[in-house]
Amino acid sequence: MTPGILVLDNGSDNIIWSTNTSRPAQGPVLVAQLLDSGNLVVRDTLTDDGNFLWQSFDYPSDTLLPGMKLGKDFETGLEILRIIVNLEDIHKMAQLSSIELDHAWNGVRFSGVPNLSPNSIFRYRLVFNDKEVYYSYDLINSSVISRLMLSQNGVLQRWTWPVGRSQGWVLYLTTPTDNCDTYSLCGAYGTCLNKFAPKDSNAWANTDWSNGCVRKTPLDCYNNRSDGFLMYSHVKLPDTRNSWFNVSMTLE
Template sequence: MDVTITPLKCLVRIMFLHLFSCFVLLMITAMVSIADDTYTSTFQSLRDGQTHVSTGGTFELGFFTPEGASNKRYVGIWYKNIPVNTVVWVANRDTPLTDSSGVLKITSPGILVLVDHNKTVWSSNTSSPAQNPVAQLLDSGNLVVIDKSDNVDPSAESFLWQSFDYPGNTLLPGMKLGRNTITGFKWFMSSWKSPQDPSQGNYTFQNGPKGYAEQIMMEGSVMKFRTGPWNGIRFSGAPHLSPNPIYTYNLLFDHDEEYYSYKLLNRSILSRLVLAQDGLVHRYTWIDRTQEWFLHLTAQLDSCDTYALCGAYGVCNIENSPACGCLKGFSPKYPKDWEVMDWSNGCVRKTPLSCNGDIFQKYYGVKLPSTEQSWFNTSMNIKECEMKCTKNCSCTAYSNLYISQGGTGCRMWFGDLIDITIRNFTKNGEDLYIRMAASELPTAC
């Protein structure tokens, strides 16, 4: 067969081969770029005036001066692509530099150090020595130290150090709020002293050291607020914490770790949890249309969230005036104090318990009491929980551990019941059964 190649066919073939070659070259370049992404964005030193951008361009690391603090320099991480300067982490928050001579660099064991005039101002630690340590800012906002000689993709297991283990006043998606139950290491938030001063302020927000899975706000050594225990869906005292289109959240029990964390459903959305200098916990979400942070929610709803406002066996209901009252079968311990709205000494029983003939009063939709003196079991049902509490004369109350599937598990309290709040829950409310003398007739709360 005689095959004739016309000039037009020849031109088409040449164009096809050219386009194909470009496509192959583009694919190879992309593959190399992806493969090298682990290390192309790493650094070993950073001087004042230089910045380092995260792998996806969301965050930026560098030196900064807070507005109104002209003579102080800090190393921090902030959102890169929004017009409102928003710092989410600070390295040397308690040891500011006084000029622009600072250098952040990696030392041979794999330790990040901030040096000013040959003096170490701040340093990290390391889990193990590294042959070729480098630092990298991930697009999650996590500043990590890795060993480049390992030639593996960065993962939490391979990090020699990470800033996510040391939150400041901001909890980003993927950060933890909790503790390692074996080592005792804690992930906690701490407030800034002021917008001009990122040094550690008066407030911390963390998992409670005792009891079952609740978060607490401390002002120094004094508890100011608690969320109530985790009930499988949310924290007992956080009715506004519910499934939403922005983020998911959970309290995780992962081997030797117990922690709260959240993740964004859409990575293009910016959302952060902030512990303000006045002790309030806020969640903000960035709104592109208005170019500002929108206050999504605040953990503390009202004055009833003040820890132990009504004292032992007192109950707070913001819809009442005054907000504090005594549980049924109880009366103010010091009535004259209550007349001037000092409820701190709480309430006492009108009728002593007899143990064998006691009954349980049911309260609906409450923020459960402090769990510092409590016990729990994940497999018992509510009837078994009642029987166990009834047989133990020291048991003052019980409830389900989780509210899903109609209620599962058992939680029992011993000693005084502190920090109870009644709210009008529309869903996912919790029931609390409080031990009473049999002479107190049971009525619905």
């Protein structure tokens, strides 16, 4: 076994689980340590600069703890883009569900998550530079413990535990907040805006909005000078996974 690999076996030399590392250990003595942050790390005794051989924070399950990153390291290629929840059996990989940060970052928060705002409990941020891009959060108030968890039904939940003032976890916020946040539930645009109508009015009346909306009048940009753009506020940006952006633009 390569030095620096943490292994869990069944007592009969059959490996059930093991860590991996992309670099060799520097010291003769290796340590597996559970940090106060909840991060289980494998490190050598000669280095204590946070450059671990392996850390559990790189492999989240259903929970994002303070200090964990959700994103991608461009230098190492490590991608932590999903929080994964096992619905039934941890060994049945086909039965995993996941949530990704599909909401667009608008400079203040992820669009579509209005209850994510500056508060006195935790501080969140999106970091984007030449080396990495990630979302993370840190606790501001040391008297409150907080964690972000993805439930088995796909609801992202923020839980808090006020130290000394509570006997359990308290639900702080959730997303999605209602059915309108369900991706593509009402077609590509989410609702029928001005100048649009349901594509299938009968299905729409029976609460089936999946066919979405169509224009009441087809566009005629060349012959009809009345065609133009309408401004809407308080709406979510569309799916931006395949879009481009200008890094020099600011909110100003």
